[in-house]
Amino acid sequence: MANLYSPCYDVFLNFRGKDVCRTFLDHLYKALCDVGINVFRDDDELPRGEDISGSLLEAIEESKISLVVFSKNYASSKWCLNELVKILECKEKLGQLIIPIFYDVDPSEVRRQTGKIGDSLAKHESNSSPKQLRKWKAALTAVANLSGFHLQNNFNGSEVKFIDYPGGIG
Secondary structure (H helix, E strand, C coil): CCCCCCCCEEEEEEECHHHHCCCHHHHHHHHHHHCCCCEECCCCCCCCCCCCCHHHHHHHHCEEEEEEEECCCHHHCHHHHHHHHHHHHHHHHHCCEEEEEEECCCHHHHHHCCHHHHHHHHHHCCCCCHHHHHHHHHHHHHHHCCCCEEECCCCCCCHHHHHHCCCCCC
C-alpha cells in the first residue's frame, strides 16, 4: 500500500522562546527560510495549563524534520515537553528526522535530567501525573541520545557563526 504521508513543512522548530527567541532562533529561522526551507515556528505565547492546540500537533505531524533546540529553561515549559513527546511519536510512526541542538546546555544534562533541566522537571512533579513525567523524561533521554549540534562556548556567543559554519545548520 502506498504511503499517504505528505508533509506540509520541511522543518518544525521546537524551542523555549524566552531562552532563544530574538537571538539564535531568529538567525536560524532566517537562514533556513533564505535557502527556501518551509519552516513552522510558533511565535505565540501559549496559555499555561491548557492542552497543546490541534494546529501545533498537526504542524508537528506535517513536518519532515523537527529541530529541537534544548536550552537551560527548556524543561520548565510543559508545552515544549509535550511537543517533544509528539515529535518522538512522529519519528517512531512516520520516520521523521529529529535533529537536537543543545543551546548553552550540556547534552548530558538533558539526557540524564540534571542541572536546570532536572530542577525544572522537579517543579512539574506537584502538578503533573507520574505517567506524564515518565513520558517527558523518556523523550528527553531519547532525543538527547540522537546526533545533533552542541552550541556552548564554541563560538563565543556568535549564533550567526554557528549557522553559517560549514557543518553547521545553514
